[in-house]
Amino acid sequence: MSTDQQTGHATEAGAPFDGRAAIEALMVAPGPPALGSAYQAMTEELRGFLDVLAGAAIDTEHAARLRAQLAQMTSRLRGLEVGEPQRLWGHWTDRPGRGQALIPSYDVPKGSLEASATVTFGRFHVGENMAVHGGAISMLFDDLLGWLLARSDLPPSRTAFLTTNFRAVTPVGVELTVHARITHVEGRKRFLAAELRHGDTVCADAEGLWVELRPGQP
Numbered sequence: 001m002s003t004d005q006q007t008g009h010a011t012e013a014g015a016p017f018d019g020r021a022a023i024e025a026l027m028v029a030p031g032p033p034a035l036g037s038a039y040q041a042m043t044e045e046l047r048g049f050l051d052v053l054a055g056a057a058i059d060t061e062h063a064a065r066l067r068a069q070l071a072q073m074t075s076r077l078r079g080l081e082v083g084e085p086q087r088l089w090g091h092w093t094d095r096p097g098r099g100q101a102l103i104p105s106y107d108v109p110k111g112s113l114e115a116s117a118t119v120t121f122g123r124f125h126v127g128e129n130m131a132v133h134g135g136a137i138s139m140l141f142d143d144l145l146g147w148l149l150a151r152s153d154l155p156p157s158r159t160a161f162l163t164t165n166f167r168a169v170t171p172v173g174v175e176l177t178v179h180a181r182i183t184h185v186e187g188r189k190r191f192l193a194a195e196l197r198h199g200d201t202v203c204a205d206a207e208g209l210w211v212e213l214r215p216g217q218p
């Protein structure tokens, strides 16, 4: 790893830190299908683990044993760390969930100005009292709207602002519907909106601005 002289961001030796190139690279799977299937299954297992852990009342011995097992897995992975362009996490863009566990899995079709998807939050994403954490909802909106744009025919862009309104408690463990759309485009600016529903109840909605990246912009 080295450091980009202008931005101070970490870069792979020889690889420019270019936001447009990074988003364009998302359109190609980072490895063969067999690895993609295994990686997707692994991240789904991880989601399940985090949800069960978040809801489990474990004792001191169990916590110590889990810590030791996790430490062992972490040290095995250390030698396999790669630079950002080679990262597998979240880059399986041909698969629902994209091989990450930051936000719940969803799938939207390619090349459309609007999309609907279903999504279920687990207990890992609880804020308090079995309501989904507001930050997790904003993160879902940012990801979904960014992904809708990334898969449109428009040049790559990045979130400039995102405003979320929390209209009703978002329940955990039930299927929700999320709808996202590109409302209008003004030069480099793309305005987007999204809505998260549980049945007929609007749990949250959001609007945001994405700005097209100039060539070379991080």
Ligand SMILES: CCCCCCCC(=O)SCCNC(=O)CCNC(=O)[C@H](O)C(C)(C)COP(=O)(O)OP(=O)(O)OC[C@H]1O[C@@H](n2cnc3c(N)ncnc32)[C@H](O)[C@@H]1OP(=O)(O)O
Pocket: 026, 142, 143, 144, 146, 147, 150, 158, 159, 160, 161, 187, 188, 189, 209, 211, 212, 213, 214, 218
């Ligand atoms: C792909 C899979 C899904 C993953 C989703 C993940 C999404 C993310 O996490 S993105 C990360 C979060 N976002 C960021 O880190 C962005 C950080 N900010 C930036 O990089 C820059 O500020 C950026 C690119 C947004 C805009 O900068 P820049 O290109 O210099 O824009 P600039 O030329 O100043 O402004 C362009 C226009 O946008 C407007 N604008 C820019 N920022 C804002 C803002 N925050 N609010 C309102 N208007 C804004 C300007 O006023 C200007 O408007 P006009 O053309 O009418 O005068």
